[in-house]
Amino acid sequence: MTGASFWPPPSNMKAAIRPLIPARYFLLMADYLKSAGTSLQELASAAGIDPDRFRETDFALTTQQIDGLLAEALRLTGRTDIGFEWGRRLKLNSHDILGYAMLSCPTLDQLLRLCSRYYKLLTPMFRMSYQRTGDHAEIIYRPALPMASETLNLLQEAIAVSTHLQCKSLLQNPSSVYDIYLSMEPPPHAARYRELAPVRVHFAASPLPEIRMVADTWSLDAALPMADVHAVRMAEERCRALLQRHSEQGNWAQWVVMMLNEAEDSQPTLEELAGLLGISARTLDRYLKKEDSSFRDLAIAVRNRRARSLLLEGELPVSQIAYRLGFTDVANFSRAFRRANGVSPSDFRGSGEAGR
Numbered sequence: 001m002t003g004a005s006f007w008p009p010p011s012n013m014k015a016a017i018r019p020l021i022p023a024r025y026f027l028l029m030a031d032y033l034k035s036a037g038t039s040l041q042e043l044a045s046a047a048g049i050d051p052d053r054f055r056e057t058d059f060a061l062t063t064q065q066i067d068g069l070l071a072e073a074l075r076l077t078g079r080t081d082i083g084f085e086w087g088r089r090l091k092l093n094s095h096d097i098l099g100y101a102m103l104s105c106p107t108l109d110q111l112l113r114l115c116s117r118y119y120k121l122l123t124p125m126f127r128m129s130y131q132r133t134g135d136h137a138e139i140i141y142r143p144a145l146p147m148a149s150e151t152l153n154l155l156q157e158a159i160a161v162s163t164h165l166q167c168k169s170l171l172q173n174p175s176s177v178y179d180i181y182l183s184m185e186p187p188p189h190a191a192r193y194r195e196l197a198p199v200r201v202h203f204a205a206s207p208l209p210e211i212r213m214v215a216d217t218w219s220l221d222a223a224l225p226m227a228d229v230h231a232v233r234m235a236e237e238r239c240r241a242l243l244q245r246h247s248e249q250g251n252w253a254q255w256v257v258m259m260l261n262e263a264e265d266s267q268p269t270l271e272e273l274a275g276l277l278g279i280s281a282r283t284l285d286r287y288l289k290k291e292d293s294s295f296r297d298l299a300i301a302v303r304n305r306r307a308r309s310l311l312l313e314g315e316l317p318v319s320q321i322a323y324r325l326g327f328t329d330v331a332n333f334s335r336a337f338r339r340a341n342g343v344s345p346s347d348f349r350g351s352g353e354a355g356r
Helices: 030-035 040-046 051-055 063-077 082-089 096-103 108-117 149-168 190-196 229-245 252-262 270-277 281-290 295-313 318-324 330-341 345-351
Strands: 126-133 136-143 179-182 200-202 211-215
Touching: 030 040, 030 082, 040 051, 040 063, 063 082, 063 149, 082 149, 096 108, 096 229, 108 126, 108 136, 108 229, 136 149, 136 252, 149 179, 149 190, 149 211, 149 252, 252 270, 252 281, 252 295, 270 281, 281 295, 295 318, 295 330, 295 345, 318 330, 318 345, 330 345
Parallel strands: 179 200
Antiparallel strands: 126 136, 136 211, 179 211
């Protein structure tokens, strides 16, 4: 374990280079960007992406390109509601063949089941799960790949807003009240979420990154207007073929680091993180070993980085920092910190040696 900050990740934690999000989703933002005084072409150039690539029907962006493009969008527009506006513009027919399959589903229940099976075709950056018990429906989205914190928040908003609006358009009773729980803190534009009424939006609702939608009033079995069982079957065959082309997720260590970094006031276990991905702890451990890493080493490094940051901020006493980081007593925290950094927490705070 090292006393240095654990970000950026070590060289053995290579970032994803596979295309992850189809460029067509960004084209939907053209009018919004224009109203904000910029353009997609300007954003792309600033992020080091050839703007002409967006004219290609099969062009998709990698993690680094997505992070760069969204960072430039925040910088050039000065707006914080980019994710909200992005979500407003996403429609079912924005999703290529999967969107066609969903539009052809007989009921909302079948639509949600279909979407959860093939969600990776929309983006492998998140996983979607859908569960139904009687009239109770629960949809959960969780990040499945590492991404910048700003990207994570923007995508949380885009996914939550778009799912709400797309489901609302299909409900027999669109005025039914239900709840959306977001793990992110309330954004500066939180008041805009009143536009989504009657949905109730709750921020900072989970210690780990996720979007959770809970409803007991949705008309899940009502017939949808464009139902076509034959069309669904044909479209799903194509979806199944496309899904088989997707390779297994990599970058497990970097994903674990992201999740540990986002869990500011908790210390998730290997079992908890594996459960978020729908795999066993043994499987996640095996994936990490393939990347010459381990959950224990990652957790220790992230917790040490957080300890150093909290100590240098100087707002909390050492005892409170110890308990916040999950230590049972201050002595254990002091021993672990000295072992990692060569000095006690108090001496480290007194020296103010940031970046060591």
